[in-house]
Amino acid sequence: MKKVVIIGGGIAGLSAGIFAQKNGFESIILEKNSNLGGQCTGWNRQGYHIDGCIHWLVGTKEKTPINELWTTVGALDGVEIFHPESFFYFEYDNFTVDIPRDVDLLRASWLELSPEDKDEIENLYNCIKKLQFFEMPTEKPTDLMNFMEKIKLIISMKDIGTIMKKYGKMNLKEYAKKFKHTALREVLGSFLPEGYSASFVLFTLAAFTKGQASIPYGGSKALALRMQERYLSLGGSIEASCEAVELTIDNNKVKQVICNNEKIFKGDYFIAACDSYEFYERLLKGKYPDTFFQKRYQNPKDYPLSSQILIALGYEGKLDEFPFSLSFPINSFEIHKKPINRLTINQYNHEPSFAPDGHTLIICNISQRYSDYEAWNVLYKDTKAYNQEKTKIGQSVLRAMETRFSQMEGKLKVLDVVTPKTYERYCNAYQGAFMSFIPTVRGKMMEHTGRVKGLKNIFLSGQWLQPPGGLPVAVVTGKDTIMRICKQEKKLFIK
Ligand SMILES: Cc1cc2nc3c(=O)[nH]c(=O)nc-3n(C[C@H](O)[C@H](O)[C@H](O)COP(=O)(O)OP(=O)(O)OC[C@H]3O[C@@H](n4cnc5c(N)ncnc54)[C@H](O)[C@@H]3O)c2cc1C
Structure with missing residues (x-):
């Protein structure tokens, strides 16, 4: 049985793993973090569960091809869907x-x-x-x-x-x-x-x-866990807290992956289901440059990336009459000398288990770009200043919320503040990007096959292959990579 080694246990890595198992390969997923899911995650703070990802998931409408794919990988199997009545309210x-x-x-x-x-x-x-x-x-x-x-x-x-x-x-x-x-x-x-x-x-x-872009109940982490269960039930193996740091290449073929815990994994095929920059620059050491990505990295004006600051708040109360998502103007405050004039928040009243009894999780997202990332990069070198900035942002958001919603006064607390540096640290995400290249007027909306010129048995998979990235691209490209391997092996692909 041929062996597939998958670097990265995000949605793309899990999808590749599931289809590798279904198609008769032996597979293993190597993930740098202790949990799988990558950017599709959630975490606990002070009695709350902070959902760190899904605002809308393309594929929630039944009997559509992308819904069937999500169901095949176990992500939406038997899961109820929350359909917010509005995309957002905008004041x-x-x-x-x-x-x-x-x-x-x-x-x-x-x-x-x-x-x-x-x-x-x-x-x-x-x-x-x-x-x-x-x-x-x-x-x-x-x-x-x-x-x-x-x-x-x-x-x-x-x-x-x-x-x-x-x-x-x-x-x-x-x-x-x-x-x-x-x-x-x-x-x-x-x-x-x-x-x-x-x-x-x-x-x-x-x-x-x-109805194709709604939210599965249970949130992002639960979705990733269901895919992990599906993968394990098909016989796949997982090596968590295991970061790939080097590839051994011989005769145009990758032979093995060396990890930071000194473990070595040999295989017939390798899938880099991780960040593209991590793959080309760190794992392949810049020796196999790809013009598709070079062009994009070198031209951030036409191919910008998006990151964000996520501020999670706990509210001592219920928000029954509140929309899921609301955008409202505020008295401006500054982040890295740039004014923030408006906040967009999501509230999780529909997920009572995300908060202690009678409380509600609220998440605010502030969009960040390359210049912001540069400022975070500098600040990150000084741990005290970095933490102070996070605290300042958390408090500014809290005050802006209390000003807009007087009923919240004294009932809000900051649970966590996540920055572009967090995504970089957690997922090795290039510039803390949380999607792939943004479809702009000047940029070309092209797909990448994930093949590496000069190497026969390694493929890139995941959100970077198709703009603008996101969960559907991750799940589709994970499957597509196994289809390419099946073709190379002259095997009929099994869905
Ligand atoms: C706050 C936020 C909100 C979002 N909202 C939405 C949304 O509403 N809808 C939507 O469709 N998408 C959304 N996204 C985007 C979506 O989460 C991503 O596009 C998707 O999860 C990417 O999956 P992936 O598997 O391609 O990459 P990743 O999730 O980045 O997975 C890559 C994995 O590889 C691991 N890794 C990296 N380097 C190594 C290494 N050297 N060795 C081992 N492991 C490694 C990482 O730890 C990670 O687990 C959101 C993202 C964020 C952060």
């Missing part, structure tokens, strides 16, 4: 803009707010309706498709092509300016971190309004 001046689940309601409420934007609202509505038919392809990566399969894929993307042509090259801010009402401009402009192309918002809204 601006005296207006509250809702992005409801029902797209007809969205159209009606936006028309009521701004009749003068009728044309743009109708246009947005029509795009969303068209894109609702789009399903993320999961069957086969394009490099494994034959001619007819490629033609079929192109035809199925016909409607998307027209929308992509128009909005793929339009900056989100530019798109927002098409609307006359300032609240609509603001909501669209700040819907996603700066830099995204308008098309990405349309895809997100289409997925959300058709």
